[in-house]
Every structure is written in structure tokens, then in C-alpha cells.
Amino acid sequence: MAAPAGYALEKIEFQVVGGNEDLADDLRASSLLIAAETEGTTEAQDLFTAARAEYARLVGALYAQGYYSPVVRVLIDGREAATIAPLNAPASISRIAVQVDPGPPFAFSRANITPLAPETELPDGFAVGERARSGIIRESVTVAVDGWRGIGHAKTATSGQNIVADHAQNTLAADVTLNPGPRLRFGPLTITGEERMRERRIRKIAGLPEGEVYSPEELDRAAGRLRRTGVFSSVAMTEDENVTSPDLLGITATVVEQKTRRYSFGAELASFEGATLTGSWLHRNLLGGAERLTINGMVANIGAQASGMDYSLGVTLDRPATLTPDTTLSFHVDFEHMDEEDYVSDGAATGITFSHIFSDRLTARVGVEYSFSKVDDDSGDYTYRNLSVPLGLTWDSRDVKLDATEGYFLDATAMPFLGFGTTDSGARLTVDGRAYRSFGADNRVTLAGRVQAGAVFGSDLLNTPRDYLFYSGGGGTVRGQPYQSLGVNILRSSLPDFKIGGLAFMAVSAEVRTRITERIGVVGFVDAGSVGAQDFFDDLGDWHAGAGLGLRYDTGFGPIRLDVAAPVGGDTGEGVQIYVGIGQSF
Missing domain, CATH: 2.40.160.50 (membrane protein fhac: a member of the omp85/tpsb transporter family)
Incomplete structure (x- = not known):
């Protein structure tokens, strides 16, 4: 039920202590209440829900900027939103005030991730003395995990983390331990979702090197080859949860085929050359192996000032994953008639x-x-x-x-x-x-x-x-x-x-x-x-x-x-x- 007119939301105040305008802009951009005001939300229940979620949203944004001792207050008509029980939610809201004291910024006193794969370089911001942003910790862990995955340790995961904030010194100590797990090889490829495509051709096009050392780049390339055929509207490559003895990691390719035929038309216009019309008809999967048949037609120089009309017809058959x-x-046959200013061909x-x-x-x-x-x-x-x-x-x-x-x-x-x-x-x-x-x-x-x-x-x-x-x-x-x-x-x-x-x-x-x-x-x-x-x-x-x-x-x-x-x-x-x-x- 909408709030009575006399109790409609009048204003959302948003105040950040300390005068850091860049930080204030980031917090406003993260605020659920500011977003609700921008969208014109006036329902008391919606505003109350946003107000209770505002604490976690702003604290998370502050952690991302390296502030670990913030004080966040959200006042609904003078009452702290966190102290209002959900069953006692106000029926109307006229004023909301958000007050944020970010406290001092924290710096890293320790920044350590072990073990690291050879030649892994962590982001420059993850170092002693640098601003201890939570995002840089997550980014550094991702880089460290990717380093191990890149040399075949597909199941690398964090086995321990110790992140301690020292509020007296305004520092953060971050220690993360990784478990690289065994070095794995690509196992069998399982294919699901195919309808008209032959499974053997999907394997050939994907080119996943079964039996070779696991590589995320090879996995991405296999998915890219399947997408490149144009046969599929969606391709997802999923790693098995469990390893097949002794060291094989199975992969499942889930594909969704799109319509086999497509028509397209185009036009260009120039004052001297006249108009050019183009059209094509495409079959994406002619023989069930992603063979692409394209018929292109063009009529050019329609109404040209100094020449006659040109026209052409071409047929092209493409077969991916050959050799x-x-x-x-690709095999093509083309015919054309050109009536140019200087010659006819x-x-x-x-x-x-x-x-x-x-x-x-x-x-x-x-x-x-x-x-x-x-x-x-x-x-x-x-x-x-x-x-x-x-x-x-x-x-x-x-x-x-x-x-x-x-x-x-x-x-x-x-x-x-x-x-x-x-x-x-x-x-x-x-x-x-x-x-x-x-x-x-x-x-x-x-x-x-x-x-x-x-x-x-x-x-x-x-x-x-x-x-x-x-x-x-x-x-x-x-x-x-x-x-x-x-x-x-x-x-x-x-x-x-x-x-x-x-x-x-x-x-x-x-x-x-x-x-x-x-x-x-x-x-x-x-x-x-x-x-x-x-x-x-x-x-x-x-x-x-x-x-x-x-x-x-x-x-x-x-x-x-x-x-x-x-x-x-x-x-x-x-x-x-x-x-x-x-x-x-x-």
C-alpha cells in the first residue's frame, strides 16, 4: 500500500565524513537507497528493505577502498534502521539519513600468498605499505590460482587464509595459502545438447587435446572454435568436479544449436555511383558437420551517372576443422557482369x-x-x-x-x-x-x-x-x-x-x-x-x-x-x- 500523502518520502540525505569527494562518489554509486530514490521508489516496505541492506552494501564498498573501521548509520525518521524489527516495519517513511564515517585508510603490513607457480607476478598493489583494498586481495588470489591452473593444476584452491586488521596501527595483514593439487591431463570430452550436428564433428571442431596436460587456454580455444562455426547460439565448457584416476579431468561441452538458415540484406547509396543492393542466404549446418553454404548476390551502380549496372552471384561452401x-x-564459384565507364566484362x-x-x-x-x-x-x-x-x-x-x-x-x-x-x-x-x-x-x-x-x-x-x-x-x-x-x-x-x-x-x-x-x-x-x-x-x-x-x-x-x-x-x-x-x- 502506498504511503499517505502527508508521510511520503521527502528526502534521502547522504553524508560522508572527511571530505573525500572521490570516496563519497563511490559510496553514493554503491548506495541502494540512492538507487531507489533515482528510480522513484516511494513504497515504505521497499525503502525499509533497502535501508536494512544499506549497511552491508556500504561496508563492502569501504572495504574495497581499504577502510576497515567504518561507522555507518541509516536513520529512518530518526530511528536506526538496524534496530527496527522486520515485523515492526514502518507503514510510511518521510525522511532517511545515511551517515558514513569511513575512518582512516589501512595499509598492508603483510601481503603474502604461497605457494606461487613459477613466473607468477602478483598485482603491484598487493605489497607491504600499499593501500589494503579488499579487491586487490581477491585479484591477487585469482592471479595466483590462474598461475597454477596455467601449468596444469586445474583444481588449485585456497587451503587457508588469515586476514587480520590492526585497528591501532591502521594496517591489514593478509596471508593466503594455496593447495595446487596434482597436475592433470585432459580427459574425455562429453557432449550434450546437440540435435542436428554430428557428435564426431563437434569433437573434431573443438580440437580438445585429450591426454595432454590441462590448459585453460586450450579449453577457451576449444569453446571459441565451436562458437566460430555459427552453428551454436551457446557453448559452455565445464570441468568435472572429480578427477578420473590417475590424473584425467573430464570436460563437458553443452551446446545449444540455433536456426540453420539466415537471410541478410544490405544497401549503400552514393550520389555518383548510385545504389548498391546486396543479399545473402546462409545454411549453417548443411550436412550435419557445420558445413556452411552461402549464396551472395549483388546489384551495384543502380542509377550511376557514368556506367551501367554491375551484378554478381557467388556460391561458397565452408568446412571448418579440415586438416x-x-x-x-572453402570452395567457391562466382559469376559477375561489370558495366564500367571504361569497359564491359x-x-x-x-x-x-x-x-x-x-x-x-x-x-x-x-x-x-x-x-x-x-x-x-x-x-x-x-x-x-x-x-x-x-x-x-x-x-x-x-x-x-x-x-x-x-x-x-x-x-x-x-x-x-x-x-x-x-x-x-x-x-x-x-x-x-x-x-x-x-x-x-x-x-x-x-x-x-x-x-x-x-x-x-x-x-x-x-x-x-x-x-x-x-x-x-x-x-x-x-x-x-x-x-x-x-x-x-x-x-x-x-x-x-x-x-x-x-x-x-x-x-x-x-x-x-x-x-x-x-x-x-x-x-x-x-x-x-x-x-x-x-x-x-x-x-x-x-x-x-x-x-x-x-x-x-x-x-x-x-x-x-x-x-x-x-x-x-x-x-x-x-x-x-x-x-x-x-x-x-x-
Whole structure:
């Protein structure tokens, strides 16, 4: 029943003795009563319950900051809340006062955890003379236990603790004893919860090394491999309570499968290139072994100002845990029609790729691909056929893939190719490097930079497949310049000149991203790119640049991007270009 209007809660007073504003802020943030007031709670029973729990909540917060002789009072209309029996709870409450005297801070007189595993380093704050925060004790014990678990002692536990506060000296003596237990090996893996997935494939994908020395990192990697398949909405790896003689620790993998099929659609819009529509259909578990079948379709340059529509269709089948638990085998077939400003092309490609994940940051790939294309441009008709061996390496330490604020990204690809007929042989190299750094209050300002470069070696310009050549301009290279507006001009004595992509390319981009609110941000950016006929910055090549402003709205799964840019260098474009999409530009 709500309190009568005349006895409604008027105020919660919160007072901390000593003038330590940082401590006072921490205590207010921990207070159940302040939280109740913020939420608009007025029911007397709810306030009374929060008041009785306030003592333990504030004492715990004080211990966490190293104060072990506090005095906490919670007065309900002048009565100490702790002295009011629950059966005599007040029917109405008009005033609550919280008074906290934290007392003096305590320092460690002893800080000892034994035994420690070799090379274990405890946190710096767990040392004689340092502030005796309770949190640093828990953190240090966790580090010490993890040290033993990391070398196979999975059942390490505390066997004794002696923590004594000396109120006369304002010190705390902390002695903790660990029992590492025996060194264990991985026992059998038990799997529960699977429905469509074959149990044998789950074991193969997890790659848990049964019989080898226990390692929490290996356990985490096994769970990560299962999650990475996309088959499961939940994966939990649980250690057995008991050890199987002589030294085996069984593991239970509990999985929950999600729906096998998924559809996705995407759209981007640019004023010069027009609209791009993409769609995909995915089957996560085609044959019961986490085989992933993906069909992708794209229609691009819808309404483009200087070219016709491009469209493509691709089918990819991925099989994880091929050769090793961290290696995925992919087979793909792709068809595309490209109606560009300078040429029209119809092509197809098929190939296989092995991708290997070395760590959360490092991935490598190698493949074999055959491609075919027929090209019609101002110089005539060409047929290109080649066999290539793409080799790639990706390093990704970004904190958030679609909206990075810290970290680095580097992708490098080397692709030797063997041409047939009139197609030359050579090698194509590309590099894409990105860096992010944030600063200011709550890291609201992010500096982002990108460098792209590519080159084709050993192949004549006209005898190189058109999709291996490089252009610049558009949302992926130089914003403010029309899409693929920068190439190289081929000069002919008796025939008209025509434009074609170059064998060398470089582009740089820089952005300053600033969050105005939690969801809205603004971006200032500048891009520049160059294309060379044979080499970087050769006489037949040229450069251009663009700059502009952007607006970002954080949707929770990635920002919606709106960029407005104009040319600031070169002669390949004029006017304003507009770009709309999801995710940062890079």
C-alpha cells in the first residue's frame, strides 16, 4: 500500500565524513537507497528493505577502498534502521539519513600468498605499505590460482587464509595459502545438447587435446572454435568436479544449436555511383558437420551517372576443422557482369582456399583459383584466362570491427598468376593498413588512418586481366571523387585515347571522429589517391584528393554513415558526392 500523502518520502540525505569527494562518489554509486530514490521508489516496505541492506552494501564498498573501521548509520525518521524489527516495519517513511564515517585508510603490513607457480607476478598493489583494498586481495588470489591452473593444476584452491586488521596501527595483514593439487591431463570430452550436428564433428571442431596436460587456454580455444562455426547460439565448457584416476579431468561441452538458415540484406547509396543492393542466404549446418553454404548476390551502380549496372552471384561452401581444428576449407564459384565507364566484362571464377587461424588476431590463407573473363573496351575485345595462387595474411587488433576506437588492422595479399593464351603471367600484391587512437574525456575523439597500396609485376598493361588493374575514386578509396574516375590514359597515334586501370596504386585516408552524444558523432576526413601505368607516380599516372564531413548514428550493431565530400585536388571530378552506408568508412 502506498504511503499517505502527508508521510511520503521527502528526502534521502547522504553524508560522508572527511571530505573525500572521490570516496563519497563511490559510496553514493554503491548506495541502494540512492538507487531507489533515482528510480522513484516511494513504497515504505521497499525503502525499509533497502535501508536494512544499506549497511552491508556500504561496508563492502569501504572495504574495497581499504577502510576497515567504518561507522555507518541509516536513520529512518530518526530511528536506526538496524534496530527496527522486520515485523515492526514502518507503514510510511518521510525522511532517511545515511551517515558514513569511513575512518582512516589501512595499509598492508603483510601481503603474502604461497605457494606461487613459477613466473607468477602478483598485482603491484598487493605489497607491504600499499593501500589494503579488499579487491586487490581477491585479484591477487585469482592471479595466483590462474598461475597454477596455467601449468596444469586445474583444481588449485585456497587451503587457508588469515586476514587480520590492526585497528591501532591502521594496517591489514593478509596471508593466503594455496593447495595446487596434482597436475592433470585432459580427459574425455562429453557432449550434450546437440540435435542436428554430428557428435564426431563437434569433437573434431573443438580440437580438445585429450591426454595432454590441462590448459585453460586450450579449453577457451576449444569453446571459441565451436562458437566460430555459427552453428551454436551457446557453448559452455565445464570441468568435472572429480578427477578420473590417475590424473584425467573430464570436460563437458553443452551446446545449444540455433536456426540453420539466415537471410541478410544490405544497401549503400552514393550520389555518383548510385545504389548498391546486396543479399545473402546462409545454411549453417548443411550436412550435419557445420558445413556452411552461402549464396551472395549483388546489384551495384543502380542509377550511376557514368556506367551501367554491375551484378554478381557467388556460391561458397565452408568446412571448418579440415586438416587441423583451426583450418577451414572453402570452395567457391562466382559469376559477375561489370558495366564500367571504361569497359564491359563478363567473368567467372572458381577455386579452393585454406584459411588458418593462428590466434584471435592473426589469420593466414592460401588457395588456388581459375578465372575467365571476356572484356570489351575502346581498344577492342579481350579474353583473359589465368590460374592464380592467392596468399594472404591478416592481423586485426581492433577493439570493435565496425566502429574501431583503438588498435590496428593489416591485410596483405600476394597473388602469383599464370596466364593462358594472350594473358600474361605475373604477380599482384596488395596491402591495406589501418590504425586507430582515441583520447579525451571518455575517449570521445578518435583519430583513424588508412593506407592502401597495390601493384602488378611481370605483366603487360593490356594483357593483364581488367579486374587485376587499379582505379581510384569513390567510397572505398577517395571520397569526393567519382567512382573509379582516376586511371591511366592510353595514347594511340591514329585512334582515340582511352582510359584503363593502372598497374600501381596508392591511397591514404585520415579521419577525426568525435562523439557528440552517446549515439551521434561527426567526422572530418581527407582522402588522396594515385594510379600509375607501370610504377608508382610514373609520368603516365596521376593523383587526386577529396575531403568532407560526415555524420554517424550508432544503432548498437554498427553506425549508420552519411558522408558529404568534394574534390580538393586533381581534375577527375567536380561538385559534391554523398555516401550512405552502415559501419565506419574503414
